Amino acid sequence: MKLARSLHTRAAKTNALVYTPPTPPPARPGPLSGTRVAVKDNICTRDMPTTCSSEMLRDFTSPFDATVVSLLRAAGAQIVGKANCDEFGMGSLNVHSIHGPVLNPWVPRDEHEHAPRSAGGSSGGSAAAVAAGLCDVALGTDTGGSVRLPAAYCGVVGLKPSYGLLSRWGVVSYSDSLDCVGVLARSVADVHKVFATLNHHDPRDPTSLPPSIRQRARSAPARGRDPSDLRGLTIGIPQEYFPAELPALPLRPLLRALRARGAALVPVSLPSTRFALSAYYVIASAEAGSSLGRFDGVRYGKHVPPPPGADRAKASQVYAHSRTKGFGREVRKRVLLGTYALSADAFDNYFLQAQRVRRLIKADFDRVFLKPNPLRGSPSRSDEREEEGKVDVLLHPSAMRTAPPLPAPSPATHLDAYVQDTLTTPASLAGLPALSVPAGLADGWPVGVSVVGQWGDEEGVLGVGRVVEAVVGM
Template sequence: MHNAPTDDMLVRHASPSLNVNSIHGPVVNPYHSLNEKSIPWAERERRSAGGSSGGSAAAVAAGMCDAALGTDTGGSVRLPASYCGITGLKPSYGLISRWGVVSYADSLDCVGVLGKSVDTVKTTRFHHMIQRILPQATPHAREKAKVSAESLLSTLDADLSSPDLSSLRIGIPQEYFPSELNTTIVTAVRRVLERLSSLGAQLIPVSLPSTPYALSAYYVIASAEASSNLARYDGVQYGTRSRLLPGADKSKPGNVYAHTRSVGFGAEVQKRILLGTHALTADAFDNYFLQAQRIRQRIKTDFDSAFRVPNAQLSDPSPNPDGVDILLHPSAIRTAPRLDSDAASGLGPYLQDVMTVPASLAGLPAVSIPAGLAADGWPVGVSVVGQWGSDELVMCIGKVIERTSNEDNRNF
């Protein structure tokens, strides 16, 4: 039999964005506990570390390690990074192998890295270890990733205290400031934009009109792919087989499968499998799955129209001289929610993904960088998104933001 993931792995991998569905209980954000040591543990405010890679983010934020791996399907690296006050990178889709990762949504899953700083993610011994352990993409894919953004990199020096950003065009997507966005998040983002503007960067409003449909499309596509991928865990070739209850008819394979999958999958995983199975049925396929794929293509087109650098994945890419080099927006609609709040129930956990899923649907590189504290004293993250393959540029701008942020508001 093939080695199968534990129930905890599957539940964590498919949980919503607050990491509350693990059989071990919710992952508690360590940020407050590090800064309020005088408060008894039982009286400290328990907030979410984000999901689904919240365990990795919490370990880094608590000082248990310098960096950690995570998997990002719709924001599962960037959102925990924002909530915990650390750096989280989702690379361009396809540039890092997913070998060894339990497949959830194959067209979205990315291996990412969470670290205390951009340098930790990018250049430390841990990063080089990742490069050795995780086979890179094919030489052809690597060559295509060398987009013309490299010419812009040569004019930037993130190591300088005051780098010259006069050649950088930063797009501010209007759709990433919805009514649900907390006002203190907007204040923190404005401070970052003011710092970048003072270094010469051009701030340009852009529109990505398909963004409001991204969340719905994402959950249809992700659930459908999860339904297909997780169907293999039937207790026969994959997964742990559970004993049938006394008196159950063992001659019917369906009983064996149903019992094993009911015991082996948590409630959230079962919910997504059922939603995905429905989306793939003959009656619903056109109205749900195909429609979601059409929206996904529109989202990709929106991004390609916004960037100055052409998408190297296109057969006939053409540059857009009026486009921008990177996009900058809030990583989350709010700071880490309280685990006992309304944000941790109902549709709240799903709405947390609204800022991160568009880049996932388009397969673009994105990094969440700490940008100070909100009015409630908890970390705020800003996301830098680039064209496919421009991972180095995204990290470079992330480092500039990191260096220009107020060190007193950092939690390392």
């Protein structure tokens, strides 16, 4: 009883869940029976609101379940509630939300460090709910790091799977070519179990890859990893992911431990990384401006009638009132930026240029991985010489720092919130699986390390994740 009350207090304190059903829906028996799952509030549920943390959808309940939600229900999972997030998934600190910011539930040993900190974003509610024990697993979405960043800040495991594996039907679009449903949990094993449940082709999602390509990605069997014997595993350390600004993070002991167990650590270079952040913001904003065009306040969502005497000559003039009131500051900023990037004068310099950078980033990754990319035609078996310097997975810090304090500085004067995405956007642009695993503490707060693999190599990534988990836990 006391425990329950303290949990309740913690839940209220973190502001992680924005809706919990008065009576939890009955769960059917299945492989996930007894698993409590929180669902990010931009993933549709027919029996709970889906607000996307936006004034625009404050009272919106979807007429259908997202495919990932249906799969969870079918597997016996219990949906315990909807998780707070940045509005439409746009943000890195989970402060752009009509439900208020999410507080990081981490309790540092040093009492002096108890000033409130951010849970990260945009899936801050999902990460905080897992960290606070409000659920066992949470679904998030990751467009440029929105699962990995809060997972790292809150000290939990977060997977952004390969683009095209988990269905996006029922996931409210932010940037269609980048959005991925992600899974957060306290252990790699739990993430793995739920990922496996959701990893199915969905004909309702045109970007969901067909079974044939999934099969091709699986054809190279993952080596079962004994954490004490890592011989034959090559881990790449991308130099661009350790910029000068990066404070001292406790990664050296982890790397030493991995090497001591037989893993080969090789430095690699991904030279296009430095363009990733700009390319990401152009593409994500352009697609956001397009996807969010549907929120006009006519068929659903907030409707603000034009004031008397207002110009109603064009539909856009009528919609502008609803859209101005319905969207928060950060969303408005990105919609405007994206609209500009697609305008006839800017299209070549911004959108097309960003697409070129995106191709360079993909090529960078394909160059360093041992496994061929199953999406790029038929794999030709590389010979021994070509394998030299190539790696199974990449390892790098998930974030540039530990959880930032709240309240966050105004983003108008501070670019820090965007710079946090530097390390996570390349894998998003390339559509690669990336897993953030807790890797110790810095200043008493959690630090995450990211394992990034070739497209479709979730098994490899999760396998190395388990090793990291084991090594860090020792």
